[in-house]
Amino acid sequence: MKLQFAMDTLTTENALALAKAAAPHVDILELGTPLIKSEGLSAVTAIKNAHPDKIVFADLKTMDAGELEADIAFAAGADLVSVLGSAGDSTIVGAVKAAKKHGKGIVVDLIGVANKPARAQEVVALGVDFVEMHAGLDEQAEAGFTFSKLLRDGKESGVTFSVAGGINASTIASVQASGAAVAVAGGAIYGAPDVGAAAAELRSAIA
Amino acid sequence: MKLQFAMDTLTTENALALAKAAAPHVDILELGTPLIKSEGLSAVTAIKNAHPDKIVFADLKTMDAGELEADIAFAAGADLVSVLGSAGDSTIVGAVKAAKKHGKGIVVDLIGVANKPARAQEVVALGVDFVEMHAGLDEQAEAGFTFSKLLRDGKESGVTFSVAGGINASTIASVQASGAAVAVAGGAIYGAPDVGAAAAELRSAIA
Numbered sequence: 058m059k060l061q062f063a064m065d066t067l068t069t070e071n072a073l074a075l076a077k078a079a080a081p082h083v084d085i086l087e088l089g090t091p092l093i094k095s096e097g098l099s100a101v102t103a104i105k106n107a108h109p110d111k112i113v114f115a116d117l118k119t120m121d122a123g124e125l126e127a128d129i130a131f132a133a134g135a136d137l138v139s140v141l142g143s144a145g146d147s148t149i150v151g152a153v154k155a156a157k158k159h160g161k162g163i164v165v166d167l168i169g170v171a172n173k174p175a176r177a178q179e180v181v182a183l184g185v186d187f188v189e190m191h192a193g194l195d196e197q198a199e200a201g202f203t204f205s206k207l208l209r210d211g212k213e214s215g216v217t218f219s220v221a222g223g224i225n226a227s228t229i230a231s232v233q234a235s236g237a238a239v240a241v242a243g244g245a246i247y248g249a250p251d252v253g254a255a256a257a258e259l260r261s262a263i264a
Numbered sequence: 265m266k267l268q269f270a271m272d273t274l275t276t277e278n279a280l281a282l283a284k285a286a287a288p289h290v291d292i293l294e295l296g297t298p299l300i301k302s303e304g305l306s307a308v309t310a311i312k313n314a315h316p317d318k319i320v321f322a323d324l325k326t327m328d329a330g331e332l333e334a335d336i337a338f339a340a341g342a343d344l345v346s347v348l349g350s351a352g353d354s355t356i357v358g359a360v361k362a363a364k365k366h367g368k369g370i371v372v373d374l375i376g377v378a379n380k381p382a383r384a385q386e387v388v389a390l391g392v393d394f395v396e397m398h399a400g401l402d403e404q405a406e407a408g409f410t411f412s413k414l415l416r417d418g419k420e421s422g423v424t425f426s427v428a429g430g431i432n433a434s435t436i437a438s439v440q441a442s443g444a445a446v447a448v449a450g451g452a453i454y455g456a457p458d459v460g461a462a463a464a465e466l467r468s469a470i471a
Contacts, residue, residue, distance in 0.1 A: 065329075067336065091333050094324060097304030117301060118327050120348060120375060121400030122272075126298050129274065141327060143350040143376050147402040168327060169350050193328030195354040 105134030
């Protein structure tokens with residue numbers, strides 16, 4: 058199972074510092090949506106230039122203009138770009154077209170999708186690399202939230218999936234046990250006093 | 265009915281040129297999602313600084329972190345910020361909270377939502393200013409697309425709505441007849457040989 062670090066910050070400078078500290082312990086460096094909206098795609102280029110050996114994930118959460126948005130993100134240095142599962146099929150097909158042109162990949166973020174396993178199967182059939190079983194920051198803050206449903210949805214989907222929803226060192230083993238290909242951690246790393254040590258701890262919890 | 269110009273371009277420089285040409289004839293200047301992702305929120309600031317008398321709409325299409333994304337866009341100079349109708353209620357509530365703090369407004373973009381009238385009523389009850397009955401660029405390119413369903417959905421919703429889906433000079437009267445508060449035009453203006461003249465023509469078609 059790969060480890061993805063979701064850098065939920067608002068400046069390229071902070072993202073570069075987070076990436077530098079965590080990079081030795083993670084496989085995928087993710088630029089969060091607010092970071093990209095705040096700084097633009099130059100943030101993607103900066104992270105890729107600093108970490109050419111890492112997979113750089115641009116969390117665009119594209120809802121329209123799939124081919125265009127994916128194309129400019131790949132051109133800026135992204136290896137993976139996200140499209141929303143609630144987007145129309147033509148948007149996802151457009152993004153996949155851009156990914157093929159660049160030799161890169163599309164991830165469909167299933168945040169907000171009610172029947173995640175069914176939509177996961179549909180979008181994988183459209184050519185996306187994998188899906189993200191994702192509960193957003195706002196959903197995680199709701200009373201009674203747990204991400205066990207995400208793990209069940211991932212298993213049920215039968216396709217390659219990542220999980221994102223507040224994963225930490227005490228829960229990452231359950232994510233691996235669910236069969237996830239990628240575990241996405243954000244706050245458990247960037248919110249720790251020692252970012253590098255937190256990333257290393259998550260890495261060591263992966264069997 | 266107000267006229268909103270959706271500037272679907274990828275550079276702040278182009279957006280400034282488009283805004284300069286169209287501004288005398290439009291009420292709302294919209295920075296499209298790909299423009300914001302490409303250039304960052306500095307594009308919003310540049311447009312607001314150049315056109316302080318216009319309503320500046322940042323088409324963030326927020327799906328998560330509603331309060332944060334709206335807050336940084338308002339701080340950058342936006343007067344209106346969009347959140348997706350497919351986002352969870354807590355995301356919309358967070359964005360509304362940021363709007364109240366800044367004395368600005370939230371628009372919910374109903375792109376991709378199956379039952380637009382029902383969702384429109386729900387989100388207006390959550391405190392958003394109005395909803396956008398929206399067919400995206402990808403949907404507009406699908407065979408057999410017409411936006412008459414958007415007009416029917418707007419009427420049926422019974423709430424304040426805008427319409428976006430390829431409006432041009434020959435269709436804008438039907439949009440006004442539907443009761444829309446705002447008509448959003450993009451390609452009909454920025455794709456014209458004379459951007460100012462195209463905007464003026466749309467304006468003159470509004471009764």
